[in-house]
Amino acid sequence: MKVLVVNAGSSSIKYQVFDMTDESVLAKGLVDRVGIPGTTLEHKPAGKDEVVIKKDLPDHTEGMKLVLEVLVNPEYGCIKSMDEIGAVGHRVVHGGEEFAKSVVVDDYVKKVIRDCFDIAPLHNPPNLMGIEACQALMPNVPHVAVFDTAFHQTMEPANFLYALPYEAYEKYKVRRYGFHGTSHFYVSHRAAEMLGKPYEQCKIITLHLGNGASMAAIKDGKVVDTSMGFTPLEGLVMGTRSGDIDPAIVFFLMEKLNMNAQEANNYFNKKSGMLGLSGVSNDLRDILEAASSGNERAQVALEVYYNRVKGYIGNYIAKLNGCDCLVFTAGVGENGYDVREKICENLDYLGIKLDPEKNKVRGKEVDVAAEDSKVRIFVIPTNEELVIARDTYNLAKAQ
Numbered sequence: 001m002k003v004l005v006v007n008a009g010s011s012s013i014k015y016q017v018f019d020m021t022d023e024s025v026l027a028k029g030l031v032d033r034v035g036i037p038g039t040t041l042e043h044k045p046a047g048k049d050e051v052v053i054k055k056d057l058p059d060h061t062e063g064m065k066l067v068l069e070v071l072v073n074p075e076y077g078c079i080k081s082m083d084e085i086g087a088v089g090h091r092v093v094h095g096g097e098e099f100a101k102s103v104v105v106d107d108y109v110k111k112v113i114r115d116c117f118d119i120a121p122l123h124n125p126p127n128l129m130g131i132e133a134c135q136a137l138m139p140n141v142p143h144v145a146v147f148d149t150a151f152h153q154t155m156e157p158a159n160f161l162y163a164l165p166y167e168a169y170e171k172y173k174v175r176r177y178g179f180h181g182t183s184h185f186y187v188s189h190r191a192a193e194m195l196g197k198p199y200e201q202c203k204i205i206t207l208h209l210g211n212g213a214s215m216a217a218i219k220d221g222k223v224v225d226t227s228m229g230f231t232p233l234e235g236l237v238m239g240t241r242s243g244d245i246d247p248a249i250v251f252f253l254m255e256k257l258n259m260n261a262q263e264a265n266n267y268f269n270k271k272s273g274m275l276g277l278s279g280v281s282n283d284l285r286d287i288l289e290a291a292s293s294g295n296e297r298a299q300v301a302l303e304v305y306y307n308r309v310k311g312y313i314g315n316y317i318a319k320l321n322g323c324d325c326l327v328f329t330a331g332v333g334e335n336g337y338d339v340r341e342k343i344c345e346n347l348d349y350l351g352i353k354l355d356p357e358k359n360k361v362r363g364k365e366v367d368v369a370a371e372d373s374k375v376r377i378f379v380i381p382t383n384e385e386l387v388i389a390r391d392t393y394n395l396a397k398a399q
């Protein structure tokens with residue numbers, strides 16, 4: 001069976017086509033600026049040259065139509081007809097408390113995705129648009145929703161509840177959900193394989209460090225804790241998000257800067273983090289470069305970034321009562337060896353010792369811990385699309 005994986009954002013559609021007989025990727029691509037003048041589609045068929053198509057597209061349905069045309073194109077497509085696609089897997093950011101696993105999309109699933117608009121206003125509406133666009137164009141195949149929050153639903157109340165009046169949880173579902181679940185799931189399973197231990201017997205700390213960043217503590221196959229919370233704003237310092245702050249800062253700055261709730265949301269999500277602190281960029285590569293040429297704000301921003309991650313490592317080792325391995329993944333985690341080195345510096349008390357020579361790798365699955373490190377330190381490139389394709393395939397087969 002061939003599976004199409006779709007990740008629809010507010011103005012973009014990412015896609016991959018998998019042949020599930022060997023899990024190979026037949027093609028992947030990105031439609032950017034959907035609904036904005038200057039739409040482009042970049043299509044990369046396996047073993048062939050990339051194709052770029054420029055054509056303004058008003059919405060996700062037109063965007064998906066173009067993707068399907070490209071997929072069957074005799075010159076650069078990867079399938080002869082759409083009938084070859086047996087199922088479509090959709091990334092959905094928020095499944096609330098309803099879904100701890102991937103599900104075949106029906107009216108109820110769409111209702112739950114819609115019910116979560118309130119708590120995921122940036123992500124769930126375009127995710128649903130993507131599903132509905134694909135269903136309209138491919139009505140006869142199963143569509144599967146794979147949720148970013150699902151893996152974290154194994155968390156216990158002791159770690160997902162905030163110390164607020166209980167009605168905030170009961171009435172408004174204010175609790176920790178956690179995100180990047182598909183990535184934490186994938187890399188933690190690979191880590192157990194690298195440890196040579198059953199997944200259900202491992203203590204693993206995963207560090208998904210990209211533009212958005214989150215960590216998870218996983219014990220006996222379940223998430224014990226994760227750093228993103230009610231929304232992806234909590235936790236680590238990110239490209240443009242503040243991560244953990246004293247909540248009183250929000251009211252204080254709303255008054256000082258005369259911001260309403262929406263403006264404050266924008267301030268902490270889009271203007272803060274490494275961008276706000278360094279004044280250089282949200283891209284860690286730019287900040288590392290600025291820091292090494294003597295920019296002091298960039299230097300201190302990096303210290304804040306490293307300290308936050310170290311703090312979470314300590315927190316999670318305490319909660320897990322030990323740790324078999326740390327796993328670095330996503331853009332920074334996979335490529336930024338200097339960042340990995342700084343994070344692991346002076347953690348030998350916790351049994352974490354990195355080998356600086358082994359560590360000089362980018363984007364490869366490898367153990368970079370020193371021989372005598374009690375805790376293994378893995379670099380594992382994430383593959384969320386493969387998890388989505390596998391879940392989709394398994395659910396479609398069972399239909």
Ligand code: ADP
Nearest residue numbers: 209210211212282283284285330331332335336
């Ligand atoms: P997202 O999917 O959240 O947008 P990615 O996982 O693609 O993010 O990661 C993007 C981040 O990875 C950027 O901040 C970029 O600077 C960082 N990155 C990529 N390569 C390196 C590198 N060699 N060193 C440090 N950071 C890097």
